[in-house]
Amino acid sequence: MSESTQTVENRSEIVFLYDAVDANPNGNPLSGSNRPRIDPQTQQAIVTDVRLKRYLRDQLDDDGHGVYIRNVQDEGEQYTRAELLEDRLKAVDPDDYDLDDDEEAAQFRDDVFGEYLEESADVRYFGATMSVDTDNAYAKHLPDHFTGPVQFSPGKSIHAVNENEEYDSLTSVIATQEGKEQGGFDLDDHRIQYGLIRFHGLVDEHGAADTNLTRADVERLDTLCWRAIKNQTISRSKVGQEPRLYCRVEYGEESYHLGGLDKDLTLDDEASKDHDELRNIRDLTLDIDDFVDRISNASNQIERIRVVASDVLKVSHGTDSGGPDLLYDALRTAVGADRVDVVDIYDEYPETLPQNTGE
Amino acid sequence: MDQESPNRRAGIPGESDGDLDRCLSFEIRGPWGHFRRVEGNIVKQTYRIIPRTTVAGLIAAMLGIERDGYYDLFGPDVSAIAIEPVEELRTVNMPMNTLSTAASDLTSLNPRGKISIKLPNPTKLRQQHNYEVLVDPAYRIDVALADNEWYEQFRETLAAGKSHYVPSLGLSEYLAEIDYLGEFDIESGPSSGTIGVDSAVPDAMDDVVLDSETRCQIEESPAFMTSDGGGRTTTEYTTYTYNPDAEPLQVRDVQTSRVDDRTVVFV
Numbered sequence: 001m002s003e004s005t006q007t008v009e010n011r012s013e014i015v016f017l018y019d020a021v022d023a024n025p026n027g028n029p030l031s032g033s034n035r036p037r038i039d040p041q042t043q044q045a046i047v048t049d050v051r052l053k054r055y056l057r058d059q060l061d062d063d064g065h066g067v068y069i070r071n072v073q074d075e076g077e078q079y080t081r082a083e084l085l086e087d088r089l090k091a092v093d094p095d096d097y098d099l100d101d102d103e104e105a106a107q108f109r110d111d112v113f114g115e116y117l118e119e120s121a122d123v124r125y126f127g128a129t130m131s132v133d134t135d136n137a138y139a140k141h142l143p144d145h146f147t148g149p150v151q152f153s154p155g156k157s158i159h160a161v162n163e164n165e166e167y168d169s170l171t172s173v174i175a176t177q178e179g180k181e182q183g184g185f186d187l188d189d190h191r192i193q194y195g196l197i198r199f200h201g202l203v204d205e206h207g208a209a210d211t212n213l214t215r216a217d218v219e220r221l222d223t224l225c226w227r228a229i230k231n232q233t234i235s236r237s238k239v240g241q242e243p244r245l246y247c248r249v250e251y252g253e254e255s256y257h258l259g260g261l262d263k264d265l266t267l268d269d270e271a272s273k274d275h276d277e278l279r280n281i282r283d284l285t286l287d288i289d290d291f292v293d294r295i296s297n298a299s300n301q302i303e304r305i306r307v308v309a310s311d312v313l314k315v316s317h318g319t320d321s322g323g324p325d326l327l328y329d330a331l332r333t334a335v336g337a338d339r340v341d342v343v344d345i346y347d348e349y350p351e352t353l354p355q356n357t358g359e
Numbered sequence: 360m361d362q363e364s365p366n367r368r369a370g371i372p373g374e375s376d377g378d379l380d381r382c383l384s385f386e387i388r389g390p391w392g393h394f395r396r397v398e399g400n401i402v403k404q405t406y407r408i409i410p411r412t413t414v415a416g417l418i419a420a421m422l423g424i425e426r427d428g429y430y431d432l433f434g435p436d437v438s439a440i441a442i443e444p445v446e447e448l449r450t451v452n453m454p455m456n457t458l459s460t461a462a463s464d465l466t467s468l469n470p471r472g473k474i475s476i477k478l479p480n481p482t483k484l485r486q487q488h489n490y491e492v493l494v495d496p497a498y499r500i501d502v503a504l505a506d507n508e509w510y511e512q513f514r515e516t517l518a519a520g521k522s523h524y525v526p527s528l529g530l531s532e533y534l535a536e537i538d539y540l541g542e543f544d545i546e547s548g549p550s551s552g553t554i555g556v557d558s559a560v561p562d563a564m565d566d567v568v569l570d571s572e573t574r575c576q577i578e579e580s581p582a583f584m585t586s587d588g589g590g591r592t593t594t595e596y597t598t599y600t601y602n603p604d605a606e607p608l609q610v611r612d613v614q615t616s617r618v619d620d621r622t623v624v625f626v
Contacts, residue, residue, distance in 0.1 A: 011525075029487050030454040039451055039494065049532045050455060069458075069481045082466050082478060089469035089476065112474065127531075129460060133475040136588070142474070151525065153390055153534045154453065200390075202534055204525045206423065255423075255521040259536035260389075 006215050008149070008208035010250050010303060014201035014221070015262045015291075016052075016152075017245040018229045021280055022164060024191045024237035026051040034237075035190045036163060043160035045195040049152040052199060057122045059228035064354045066119035068128060085116045094138050105141045112142060117212045124211045125150040125221075149207035150221070155199035158267055159275040161192040191237065194278045196244065200262035205254070216352070222248060222306045223349040244281060245309045245327075246343070249295065252303035264291035268316045285314040288327055292317060296334035305331055308343040379439050379503040380545050382618060383514055386445060387417070388497035389535035391453075392528035393490060397581065397593075403490040405529070407448045408559045408599045409498050410580035411440055411626055413529060418502065421516055421537070422509065423523030427586045435583055435595065437505035439545075439625035441618070443558040446497040448603040453492045456485035496528060501558075501618050503545060503625070514542060540619070548615030548622050556608050556615060558623035559601035567600050568609040576603055582626055597626050 026047040027034030037046040061067040068081040089112065097108040117124055127148030132139060203218055226243045233241040245265075251257055271285035278284055295302065309315075309324035317330050332340045387409075394406040394413055409417075411433075419429035432438065458464075458479035465477035504510040516522065517539035526535045548554070553568055560567070564577050582597040602608050607622075615622050 028452075028454055029456055030452070030489060037453075041449065041451075041494075046451075046453070048453065048455070082468060082480075085476060085478070086468040089472055089474055092474070094473050129458075129479055131460075131465065131477045133477065134473060138474055147531055151527070151532050151534060153532060156390065200534060202525045206524050253521075255516075255523050256519070257522075257525070259534075 008203060008205050008213050008215055008218055010203075010218075010252065011205045011255070011257050012203040012218060012251070013249045013257045013259070013261050014152075014199075014203070014225075015245070015247045015265060016155075016199040016201065016225050016243075017158075017196060017265070017286075018199075018241055018243045019194065019196045019281055020045075020192060021194055021240040021242075022191050023233075023240040024189075025195060025197055025241065027190075027237065033190055036161075036192050038161065038163070038192075039156070043162075045157040045161045045192055045197065047155045047197050047199075049154050052152050052155065053122075053126050055228040055232040056125070056224060058232040059224055060121045062231065063224075063352075065121040067122045068120040069122055081116065081120055084119055085113075088112060088115055094134075099137065099141055108138075108141055109143075114212070117146075121217065123148075124213045124217055127211060143210065146211050147207055149204045149211060149213045150201065150218075151204070152199050152201040153262075155197045157192075157195035158198050158265070159196065159278060161195045162276055164191045164193045189237065194280060194283075196267075196278075196281075196284065198262050198265065200260070202257060218248075219306075220352040222246065222308075222343045223345045223352055226308065226343075226345050227349060242281070242310065244313050245286070245307075247305065247307040249305050250303045251301050253301040256301050258294055258298050261291065261294065264288075264294055266290070268321075271314070271316055271321060281310065281312050282314075285316050285321060288315045288317050288330060292327075292330045292334050295331065299335040302335050302339065304339045304341060305335060306341050306343050307331060308345060379437075379505060381542060382439070382441075382501045382503040382545055383510070383517060383542055384499060384501050384540040384619060385517055386497060386499050386538040386540060387526065387528065387535050388446070388495070388538075389528045389533055390495060391533040392493035392496035392535075393533060394493075394529045394580070396578075401488065403488060405450065405491045405493055406578055406580045407450075407493070407576065407603060408442055408444065408578065408580065408601055409496070409500075409528070411442070411582040411597060412580075412584050412593070414440055414442065414500055414502070415584075417526060417535075418513060420524040421522040421526055422513060427591055430584045430586055430591065432504065432506055432509055433583070439503040441501040441558045441616070441623035441625045442599075443499040443501075443621070443623065444497070444601060444603070444605045445499050446495055447605055448496065448601075449494045450491050451494055453490040455488050455490055457488055458483060459486050492533075493528070499540070499558075501543070501545075501623060501625070543619045545625075546617040548617040550614045551612055553609050553611050554613060554615055554622060556610055556613070556624055557621040559599040560608055560610055560613065560624050561597045561599055561626045563610055563613045563624070564598055564600050566610045566613050568611055570609060573606065573608065574603050575608060576601060 024036045028037045092111045098104045127146040129145050132142045132144050229243040266287050268285040268287035273283040315327050396404045415433035466480045467477045528535045579596050579598045581593040583595040584591045
């Protein structure tokens with residue numbers, strides 16, 4: 001087996017920050033006009049894991065990877081995931097397997113779901129729901145769902161946000177459909193003025209075997225998250241969002257991770273504008289002291305760190321302040337320069353595309 | 360074992376193979392939590408107190424025990440768990456667009472074969488559901504296990520800051536952090552008069568001393584499970600009385616235990 005197809009053996013913890021300027025990073029479908037989700041007590045904007053995963057799935061789809069959960073109604077000539085699985089089911093006869101034998105049971109499982117998983121990158125990452133209807137002899141060898149080994153908590157803005165009320169009347173003159181001249185109504189467009197959204201993710205090395213998540217899949221996240229926010233925030237309410245910091249800490253020690261690493265990145269309140277005056281990334285400075293300290297304390301358990309930050313992100317560490325290089329250098333000091341790897345997104349991502357395209 | 364055994368409430372017989380006279384304490388917290396109420400309908404409401412069955416599943420996940428493989432380990436005679444909310448319990452609504460998993464909305468594949476698999480159809484319109492979720496939930500858990508081997512392994516797991524599968528609070532995306540607080544003796548606590556109890560109080564709703572300054576809420580949640588042919592079944596429920604402000608509750612004439620200078624009640 002090549003390096004790239006091996007199932008993941010290391011746990012990873014991910015911190016991902018992106019910001020939203022005059023955007024609605026995640027509307028609440030049950031509120032009037034799809035208002036931004038905001039914690040009523042802290043006024044922090046909330047972005048669900050589902051929203052982030054939609055960006056990632058859309059980017060996987062654009063890149064030519066198979067994606068099971070797609071929005072498209074018209075599949076065209078493309079083989080659907082369901083058809084793919086259906087073909088496998090017809091080809092597999094459970095009676096050909098000695099299911100009391102662990103290896104054969106694993107082979108049975110792989111023959112039913114193997115190709116489906118191989119063709120559905122999003123299921124390898126995030127899992128899928130299904131129900132398996134069979135007699136008990138086979139049911140206990142087949143999963144009734146796939147739990148995703150890659151999990152992101154719903155994210156929140158690092159600070160309180162303001163809703164931008166000026167957009168309220170924007171849409172009254174915009175036609176809702178081609179050929180219709182009348183404007184829509186109840187299309188008020190609510191956005192937040194600014195929000196720096198903080199996501200926390202984990203890659204579970206023990207859950208990885210269930211969905212055949214590979215090492216290459218995890219490494220793909222290092223460029224995928226960034227490119228997904230760059231490329232998939234294209235609808236009217238989603239423009240104005242930019243990735244600001246991605247950091248994946250890969251642990252060497254089995255079953256170990258620090259946990260809650262996202263919470264160690266906070267606003268440096270002295271070097272940032274007040275929360276209600278934040279309008280863009282240049283108005284704030286990120287305090288990385290606790291983040292670097294915790295990573296430094298766990299340096300024995302850390303195999304490597306893959307990190308990239310936006311060139312305009314300002315950070316403060318101790319008495320120093322500066323750009324991304326200050327963060328990179330602090331991490332190098334914490335765990336050793338050979339274990340810190342700055343991701344070059346656009347140099348690296350072509351390597352993560354499906355092998356059979358671009359030829 | 361004397362009659363005032365702290366484990367009497369948990370119904371632990373003296374002859375069980377391991378003593379339930381010491382426990383492991385840890386704190387679990389995270390930005391979000393959701394413990395779906397079994398009686399809920401289209402609005403996915405959450406329990407405020409992490410149910411005992413969820414604690415069992417969490418510990419099993421940390422130990423790497425598979426689903427449906429741990430119910431005996433946390434049975435009524437061989438385990439004791441006390442749950443204390445340590446942060447104020449607060450919720451927000453988290454509406455979700457989800458694909459329907461109702462039978463009529465699933466795509467059924469190969470229905471005539473020996474294996475038939477049904478998948479939600481991603482081209483269908485999404486359903487809108489309101490999830491009530493806990494914000495920044497945090498609990499202190501005290502757990503005693505009669506099974507010495509698993510107990511020792513859990514202590515080592517906690518002490519090393521490890522977890523086989525990644526811990527979460529109810530749903531896999533609600534990632535959690537675990538802090539190991541140590542191993543403590545379980546001593547007999549007061550059992551008569553008015554007692555301030557730090558943990559949520561199981562099955563004592565009639566014994567709570569009400570006070571206009573103290574908030575007090577009640578909920579019934581699953582406590583014990585057993586595996587059956589199709590998966591698992593809840594065999595017993597517990598009614599917890601608790602203070603949503605994470606402060607002690609005053610109760611009268613309840614058998615309590617002392618753990619780490621706190622007064623708790625085990626189930």
